[in-house]
Each structure stands twice: as C-alpha cells, then as structure tokens.
Amino acid sequence: MELTGAEIFVECLKAEGVETIFGYPGGAVLFLYDELAKAEKRGEIRHILARHEQGAVHAAEGYAKSTDKPGVAIVTSGPGATNAVTGIADAYMDSVPLVVFTGQVPRYLIGNDAFQEVDIVGITRPCVKHNFLVTDVKDIAETIKKAFYIATTGRPGPVLIDIPKDITDTDAKCEFHYPESLEMRSYNPILKSRDSDIQKAVDMILNAERPIIYTGGGVIMSGASDELRHFTQNLNFPITNTLMGLGAYPATDKQFVGMLGMHGTYEANMSMHHSDLIIAIGARFDDRVTGNIEKFCPDAKIIHVDIDPASISKNIKVDCSIVGDVKPVLLELSKELKQRGAMPDQTALAAWWKRITAWQKYDCLKYSPSKDKIKAQYIVQKFWEISAGDSYVCSDVGQHQMWAAQFYKFDKPNRWINSGGLGTMGFGLPAAMGVQLAHPDADVACITGDGSIQMCIQELGTCQQYNLPLNIISLNNGYLGMVRQWQEFFYQKNYAMSYNEALPDFVKLAEAYGHVGLRIEKAADVEGALKEALDDKKRLYFLDFITEAEENVYPMIPAGAGLNEMKLL
C-alpha cells in the first residue's frame, strides 16, 4: 500500500518501538503532527508537548539516560530547530542517543530565505553524530532506520533528520517498506577488542602496586555495572567515578573513593596522582578531570578502555589501549585474570590502601553545620537519607550540581542525570520530566539553583499537563553561585553580575502552575519538607530552600593546578 511521508514517519517510529516522543508543533511539521495525533488516538505513540523546544530535547535526553532506549524529539523548522540546538549539543557532548526530527520548508523554497527557513543541517553539523536532509519521500524510511542505528550503536549520540514539508503532504506517496537490517560500508561501530591488548592490560594489572580504576559514563551506557563491580571487587582495587560515571559502582562500597576531578574528593585525586597504574574505563580524560595535563599522574602507566578510538590518546597518551564496548571488554579482562590464576602484589596493595585510608581521614567533604542559614550540603545529604538513596536525581549546572554529585551517594547506574560535557543550565527540570515519564512510579528529583531553574521554568506547565510529581529541590543562594565562587577566588570578590536580583516568589510561581510550593528557611524544617514532598506521589513539589548565600564548593582544583594541588576547606 502507498503511504504518505507523514504516515511513513509514524510507521517507522512504531517499527523502532518508540512509545514516547517529545516535541513542539509548527507549520513545517503539521502533516507529521496530523499523523502523530492519529497514532496517539490509536494508543500507539504518546506525544509530550514541552513548552520550549530546548525542554523537549532535554526531556528526550532524560528519557534516554534513564533507560536503554533512545530519546526522540520533533520540532518545527526555523526557530523550532534553532531552539533545539542547545539540547542537541548537550546530547552530543554526553553521548546521549537521540533522534531529532526537524521540519524544513518545502524543497522548492530551500535556499530562498523562506519563512522559517534555517540550514539546520549546517548549523548542527559540528554537534551531531550525524544528520540528514531527506529530499525524497522514498528515502524517509531508510533514513529513519539509519538514524536510529547510528544514534544507538558505537559511541551513542544525537542524529538529526530534516524533513521538508512537501514530502510529508498528501500528494507525495510511496510504497512503505521498513528495512530490517542495514549495511553501511562507511560505519562499522561494532569493534571487538584485540586479544593482544587484553593480554597486555592483564600483564600491567598484575604488575601494579598502586593501581586505581577510573570509570566514566561509558560504563553506564554499556550497561556494565555488574561486570565492573565484579572486576573491581575481585582485584580489591580502589575505584573512582567521573561526574558522568556516578552510580556505575556503588558509592557506599568501601572500595569507592568518591568522584575525581575539579570538585572530586581529596582521596580520589590523590590516589590518581600517586598511582602507578590507571585503568580508565569508558572515560575520556576531560580537562575537568585531569587538571593541568603537564602535572597529570607522573608515575602512572595507563590502560584505556573506550568504544571510541578517537578518545584514546587524545588528551593523555596511554600505554595500553583497548578499543571496544566496555561490557565485553570487562568480561574478557576478568576471564583472562581468572585463567592466569595470579594476583597483583598483595603487600604492596595493602600498603597502598593504607595511604588511601589516610587521605580519606582528612574528610574533605566536611562542612560547618547549618546554623541560621541552611547549608546546601545538608539538604542533599538529608535528601539522600530520606529517599533511601533510591531517587532519580537530575541536576542543573552550578554549585548545586557539585553538591548533588558529592552528597547523594548513587548505588545504582542511570540514577544520576546531569549535563556534564556542555554544562547546560536549564537541563535539570526538562530532563527530570523525561525520567518521570519513563519511570512513572519512581521518585524523581531535580536539584537546581535559583539561576538554572529559570532557564527552563516554563516546563512547569508540561509537568502540570502530564501530572509529573517531581521533587524540585531548589538550593536558593540568591547568586549564580558557581560564578560567584570563581569571582571570590580568582577575581578579588568582584561579584560581577552574579547576584540574582529580582528573584520571583518561587512558591507563588509553582502554585500558579498548579503545583505545591514551599519555602524553607530553617535547618529544622528541611527534613519535614523533604518527607512531605517524597510522601506525596501525586503532586509536584517545588521546595525553595533558602541556603547560605556565600557557601563554596570544596575541595577544588584551581585552573592550572595538578590533581595533588587541591584547595581544601
């Protein structure tokens, strides 16, 4: 049977098993929306109407990051497409599998500066894994197949498909056939690690005296937490996670030394710096992790496991590289270790643990307790306790993000959802919506700041429409806190434009959107408010915690310093 482009679009989504699509309509996608609405009526696909295209894409990211499915979004041409760019760039930096559909003006108008025309394929080229402009109705199905394949395989990432309006209208029809499999001669994402690399890595592991395992988002994406736990516990090596990798290894386990990097723990950074072997797994030696590259881990040999060959030896030259998906690689490493039946020098390892324990004694995350003003750290700590460590936690960007990462101890993967690579303020609330939609019965929180929350505050409307009972935990310090902290440390306390003048009354704002708003100003009220919000599974709570205004995030590695040169409280 011949179908229109719009009908084909819906059939393809169904074939890919898409249940939820996030979006915002407009002229160029009206035929697609016409069919989407019909599909929704038939109970096939649910469309979630965000209040801004950036929100739609972040929601799709939250959905993808908390599940093993890609996120899907649809926006109109021109401003719809440009509004989506921040979300797309965010997904690119954090390797989130997304398929984003943009409407385009009809083919005969492309290049004419037509109404709501932008070259979105050109605009997004540097921040997508791949993108397509479809120019024939006959190509829609295969392009969609390719997009899902590319987005979800290898190192995942966002793929954009730009569809001109005139190939979705009722005149252009073609036979529908969804390809079952794909051959792309230019894209071979399935890489099997080389046996010789595994051998070499195991040799290095067995010779280590001061080893550390350093893992990132790749472990979570690969679904390799169990394999990682087995590998790590078998060796009794210390392990640290990046900001993106939290939850891949249980944070409450005794071998976990905390997050590393700019606001990582003293013990994690010191262990890295003094190690003689780093086993990097699904992590990419980001500058926020390495500090000054010249001073990076002078004695360490490095094993690097990554699915993306381009990540290897990009920032830091490594001694042994294993290109492949983390999960099978970990299995092979464990298997080879078992076969050899050997273990690293246990006396040296015990001595190493002794040094690490001494660093841990410093208790680098300590903070002076809340007196008049509530300490943000205390709120996160209490939230972790009260939610039994089992909430999904999305965050925005700033001090609150670091406190969330430091004080919420993630024991499970896919629970911590934040914008690491791009550092996008405004990410938290829409991402939390995506998570809640994927996990309707779970507790989902958004830890945010008074600056960040205002960047996608309009999404409170979406939360109302779809009854999303999020717990918004606003750590309101009245400042763009992270900016203020840098200005305090490095700009002689010249707090240039970092004071949040004219904050709205967040309680009233939440109420205006039909939610519950609470302002909490006393430490004694923190627990009660958190409990109330967590107990109410039906309504969104906006908890506006008025916190210590000039609190700083410690420890901190200043720019240009090495991992052993942390600023401690």
Added chain:
Amino acid sequence: MKKEEQMRHVISILMENEAGALSRVAGLFSARGYNIESLTVAPTEDASLSRMTLVTRGCEEIIEQILKQLNKLIDVVNVCDISESDHIEREMMFIKVAANDMDCCAAIKRMVDIFRARIIDVRNKTFTIEVAGNRRKLDAFVSAIEDHKIIEIVRSGCIGIARGSNALKAQ
C-alpha cells in the same frame, strides 16, 4: 608546538558522494583547529564515492587524531595517510604571465621547455602556461618566472596515490 614536529602529511579520504560530505570534513578541521594546506575532491570510478586528497601539517599525535576523527565521520568510508609510505603526488597549476616583447616571449618559452610545462593560451600579450608536478616543482617554476609580470596563478592542490598495488578501497 615545536616547529620541527609539524610534518607535512598527505591524507587520502574515500567518502560517500553525499551532499554536505565535503563540509563535514572542512568543518571538522576548522572546529578542531587543524590546518588544511590544500584539499581536492572529485568522484571516483565508483560514482557513489568521492576521493579527497588533503594536505595538512602536524605532529604525530595531531595526525593520529586527524585520522581518527576523519574515520569517525559517518560518511567517511576509508582514510589513509599515504605520505607514510611510498607514494606519488601531483599538482596542476595555471600561470598567466605578461609577454610584452620578443625577448620576454623567448625567455618564457625557454623556462616552459626546461620545466616541461606547456603554453596553452596566447592572447593580448599574455601567455597562459600549464605546469604539472609535485609541489616543489611548481614552486620552482614560479620563482623561475618571477622576473616576468605574473598576472594570475591557479593551483589545483595536491592529489596523491600510493605506489604499487595498494589501493584505498571501501573495506
């Protein structure tokens, strides 16, 4: 970066002959701050593939990253640094010079002969000369003819191919 480490490399790229493929490569180089000395692109014996020759400079690590990043582009089918092994490079140049008097004409013709170039157009007291060869030969020709008034130079950029039976193919 130290100067001596910045070796010249000739990279051959085989890619899907798709709209926008060229800008993906060009965009990659500008976004990551790699330099492009020259770049040529044209279809191959297989109409669905284009072949690009790109000349760049960089230290070993940078070249390794360039090759990896090129490989990562979805449209790229195969990549090879052909300057790593025995290869041939050629570049084509058109050079238009003023030929005002007989002496001048004779001198230019002499140079054309020496360099095995060809005069391909004579008009309004100008010669248009075609020269092919490697980059150094073309540079040498330009300096040899410098005494005359050079009106215009067009160079194609380098194309390259490996010697022997090695060929860049879809894997």
